[in-house]
Amino acid sequence: MDLEDYRAARHHHLVEVAAGLGVPADRAAEVVDRVIEAQRRRILRSADPDEVVVPALRDEVLGRPSRGPTLAIAALVVVVAAAFAVPLLTAGPDPEEVERKAGTMPSLVGLTSEEAVVALRSIGIASRIDPVPQCDPAGQVLGSVPPAGGAVRPEQVVTVVATATPAWTCPRDTVQRDEAWAFLRFLVSGSGRPRLAREVRLYVDGQPAGTADGRQPATAPDWRWRVRDPVVASVVRPVANDLGQPVVSITRGPLPPVTCAVPTPRPSGVGPDPTRVVLTADADPREDGQGEVCQLTIDLFEDVAGAIAVVSVVIPGGTGLGPPPWVRTRDDLDDLDGRGAADGG
Structure with missing residues (x-):
């Protein structure tokens, strides 16, 4: 294939792939051009140049195992560090410290x-x-x-192991997938921020469990007690896969x-059509008494403006008799207020 024909036909797509891998938008075209030039001879001989260029682009951005910090990581490390307030080691870690800390792989959910x-x-x-x-958002x-x-x-x-932008065409549910992953990160790591309604109604194990302020982080009490703590406790455990x-x-x-x-x-x-997020934690999941495989399930319902207005969470192993003990419903709070008033509190 002629190099310039290929560049004209695929340059925009390749820039999108580079951006999906983490290259800053103002540098993505430069990186793509560099990879195309480096692969010039292989492109001319290939029946499908994408099979040459896309892997080479990933290697250029993400690096091979033997390489040091990569372009995408170097470009984003300051932003990520600020978001998480994680101290970076500017020099190599002390060998004894590495041996002490590098004993067990932590969860990256x-x-x-x-x-x-x-x-x-x-x-x-x-x-x-x-x-x-994958068709999920990259990274x-x-x-x-x-x-x-x-x-x-x-x-x-x-x-x-992380998602990357595929070469094939994905279903037209990109926005919902982005929001679903952002909601998962919102709960677990705090780095995501989906579009939430001002007041989000919550359900736990099929029953109403109060509301949460969509402007607050997931560590705020209403989110944490009802949704965040049980979800995090379930998903961060090591899984047998x-x-x-x-x-x-x-x-x-x-x-x-x-x-x-x-x-x-x-x-x-x-x-009428919510987004359902299922987190399968069992390599060999067991069916419940009705023949259903039960996994942690999060349903995200949107209002007319497209914001998540209702969140329903089902935790595996629940009794099916309402919210688990850590959930305080509005009725519970009203009962507590009534007792406090009766006691003169």
């Missing part, structure tokens, strides 16, 4: 790939990113090698009448 690199570096663990093309951590809970040798470079963390699946459409043996909420004032 709810981080982006760049955030994971920074977090691991802060505890003396070197890492590289292994991009896996979402899928797991690690070794998996969470696995042993890490002091000299080992662990692999962070190759990557050590739950497999995230995102769908959009009508919901089944029952989820994990409890009725699926049908809230008013929201659209």
Whole structure:
């Protein structure tokens, strides 16, 4: 294929791929041009130059295992460090400190790939990113090698497996997938910020569980007690699969009448097709008494403006008899207020 014909036809797409891998927008075109020039001879001989250029672009941006800090990581490390307030080691960590801290692989659920690199570096663990093309937004951590809970040798470079922009066409649900991942990060790591309504109605195990302020972080009491704590406790445990963390699946459409043996909420004032996020934590999941495989499920219902106005969470192992003990409903709070008044409080 003629080099200039290929450049004219695919340059814009390749710039989008580079940006999805973390290259700053004002540098993406420059990086793409450099990769095309470096692969000139292979492009001329190839029947499908994308099979040459896209892997070369990923190597250029993300680096091979033997390379040092990569372009994407170097460009974003200051931003990520500020967001997480994670101290970066400007010099190599003390060998004894590395040996002490690099004993067990931590969970990376709810981080982006760049955030994971920074977090691991802060505890003396070197890492590289292994991009896996998916239709989910680029840079979402899928797991690690070794998996969470696995042993890490002091000299080992662990692999962070993360989503990357695919070469194929994806379904037209990009916005919903972006929002779903942002909500997961909002809960677990605090780095995501989906579009939330001012007042978000909450359901836990099929029952109303009060409201939360959509302007507040997930560490605010209303979010934390009802949703964040039980979700985090469930998803950060090491999982018995190759990557050590739950497999995230995102769908959009009508919901089944029952989820994990409890009725699926049908809230008013929201659209009929919510986004469902399922986190599969079991390599060999067991069916419940009704033949349903029960996993942690988060349903995100949007209002007419497209903001998430209702969040429904089902925790595996729930009783199906309402919110678990850590959830304080409005009725509970009213009862407490009544008792306090009766006691003269």
